[in-house]
Amino acid sequence: MKYMLIMRSNDQAVEDYENLDFTEVIAAMGAYNESLIKAGVLLGGEGLTDAKEGFVVDFDSTPPVVTDGPYGETKELFNGFWIIQAASPEEAAEWAKRCPLGPGSKLEVRRVTELEDFPQDNEWIQKEAGWRAEAEGRLGTAN
Amino acid sequence: MTETDAPGTVEPADAAAGDAAADRARRAVAAVWRIESARIVATLTRFVGDVGQAEDLAQEALVEALRQWPAEGVPNNPGAWLTAVAKRRAIDGWRRRERLDERYAAMAHDLERDGAAASDTFWDPDTIDDDILRLIFVSCHPVLSREAQIALTLRIVGGLGSEEIARAFLVPTATVQQRIVRAKKTLAAAKVPFEVPEPNEYAARLASVLQVLYLIFNEGYLPAAGDEWVRPDVSAEALRLTRMVAGLMPREPEAQSLVALMEFTASRFAARTARDGTPIPLDEQDRSRWDRAQIGRGQAALARADAIGRGRGAYGLQAAIAECHAVAASVDDTDWGRIVLLYEALGRLAPSPVVDLNRAVAVAMSTGPASALRIVDELVANGRLAGYAPLPAVRGELLRRLGRTSEARSELEAAARLTGNEQERASLLAKIAALAPPAVPPAE
Structure with missing residues (x-):
């Protein structure tokens, strides 16, 4: 089975993250990714650029409305994801728990649909x- | 002991809650074991010097986890926890047998001084990678039977339970347990060292490891009488282990190539059987159902193998053939000429009549049935594929395309008699039925 680990952080965590030593962050994430690769479970994943570069297409109205950056009402930003192979939800949770994230961050774990x-x-x-x-x-x- | 509830006084609801907690713990333990078993057993083997004993100790630690985790929760570093518990067991064992000599005394002292944290020092990434590699080589050691190698690899390196292995291979759980016990005894009796093989035997030992992984993969891929839903998991597990091995030996092109071959093959899983279980041959598969992301991973793995610059081995060539199919939009769009060349190379590297037969099929597609028939007729003449159903099946198909209908009929009938697979037989019979009726001998 495939699971997606979806990284979400609140504004405070994003701000804290920016104040961290970037090389340390890269090293910690790199080590985590390497552990996934070495276990043979990493199938894919991407990190996302700053949400300020992003925009939102909102379907509340017809036609949908395009607005800049998901700011104001958002509590959590979606920052990136991994797709891993795991035999059970427990195994996916075990891998998620090992991710080097701190307070204000969450990993939402969802099974990827198959045909x-x-x-x-x-x-x-x-x-x-x-x-x-x-x-x-x-x-x-x-x- | 956590058994605080006196038996008999437990309310049904509590009992159910207890069962649920126990079930959660069992699943958590299984998940941790899948992720950590190789590291734990490798570390313990370094500690006690014997894979079999290390695995026994790890199993005892798992039992302890099942007892403690429901009440106390999963520890922060479950792998280190299990390793520390297993080490304490080892030391207790030595004490009981009054074999606490200086070396063991020192180990016991270190462990007791540093507590569970001591195990962190055993998780040094460089050491542990080497130890896992040793473990893989030992699990696939030539003193073991193929079945024992497979069971031990899945159990220790893959972290599967005996029941899961039994389900995957359609044998009773007791058989798997027996194989593992026997394998551990054999390794101990042969005094197999916990080492990566010497250079002079390295190539053969690596080939053995890759072959074990490929056999596990094929167990899930080849159509068999089992439950369709369980068996693709075997292939996924083999693929995971092969990715792991390839990660541990990034300079081995054949390890990377085997990953590629498995990714390409597995990318067709969804398309390879009809809903009623009938196998669908490659040329009739709905290619829109091939897993494109998986094909992409296969191409990346093959590119890694090629980038090592030591040429292609047998897995590399097979992966390259699989890639030709994977990237082709249709049968007609397939680069059959290239596939013929790859089969020729494969036949030179690892001569096999089965490879020649496959080459004949590719030749039929690229230059036509007449030249393919010459290859097949040579195979018939040398007799090495006698009794092999695909031989008359291919020959019959070539004769059919050449319009030699009555010869085609007798070949296809021979194939239908030889095949052990009911669905294969049905499809051959359908092909026979579709042939033009037997020609009436022309009147003289």
Whole structure:
């Protein structure tokens, strides 16, 4: 099974993070990532740039409204994710607990859906598989 | 002891809660064991000098964890906790046997002085990586039978329980336990050292490790009578262990290549069987169901292998063939010419009639059935694949494409008689039925 470890931090943690020694942070995260790689469980993951560079597409209205940065009402920012292979939710939790994060940060752990999670007869499911392959195939050839 | 509830006075609800806590603890212990077993057993082996004894001690520590964790919670560093408990057990054992000589006395002293924290010193990353590598080589040691190597690797390196291993290999749990007990005895009797092999035997020992991993992977991949949902997990586990081995030996192209081969093969899992379990051959698979992210990981692993600059070995060539399929949008779009070349290279490196048969299939796709038939006829002539169902199946298919229908029919019928797989037989019979009716001999 695949699990996504979703890193979320509150504003205070993000600010604290900026005051930390960056090389130390990199070293701690690097060691954590290496432990995932060496255990053979790391399937993927990305960190995200500053939320100030981001924007929000809000579907409360039609058509959706695009606004700058998710500020004001947000309590937690989504900063990055890992996808790992684990045999059980407990194993995913064990890996999550080892992540070098501090107060104000959370890892939300979610199982990644597999094709088998959906009714296979549904024509939209079948179409989606096709679109996904096509889109990713195009990305693949661009590399 | 945590058994504070007097038996008989427990309310049903409490009993249920107790069961739930015990169940949680069991799952937590299993999760920690999966992650830490290799490090724990490697560290303990360094401590006591024997893999079998180290594994026994680790198992005792697991039992202790099942007793303590429901009440006290999972410790902060569960791996170190288990290691420390196991070490104390080792020392208790030596004391009981009055073998507390100076060396053991010193170890006991250190452990008691530093408490559980002492084990942190045993988790030095460089030492532990080397120790895990030693453990892998010992688990796949040639004094052990293949079955014992597989069971020990999954148990110690992979951290699977005997029940999980039994389920994966469709054998009774007692059989797995027996294999592990026997394996530990064999290692002790042969006085197998806890070492990475000497240079003169390194290549053969590495090949043995990779072969064990590949066999485990194939156990999940090849169609068998088991529960479809359980067995892909075996392959996922093999892939995880192979990634681990490749991480421990980043300069071994074949370890990286085996990761690549497994990633490519596993990327087709969702497409390789119909819902009723019928295997779908590669050329009929719905390629939109191939796992693109997994194909990407396979390509990255093969690129790592190539970057080492020592050329491609047998796994490297097989991975490269798998990559040709993985990147092709369709059968027609496949670079069959390249696949033929890769099979030729593979046949030179590891001559095998099965490789030749596969090469014939690729030749049929790239240059046509006539030249492929010449290869297959040579295989028939040398007789090394006698009784192997795919041989007449391929020959029959080539003859069919050449329009030699009645010869095709008898070959396909032979294949249908030889195959042990019911679904395979059904698909051959369907192919026979679709052939043109037997030609009436022309009147003279």
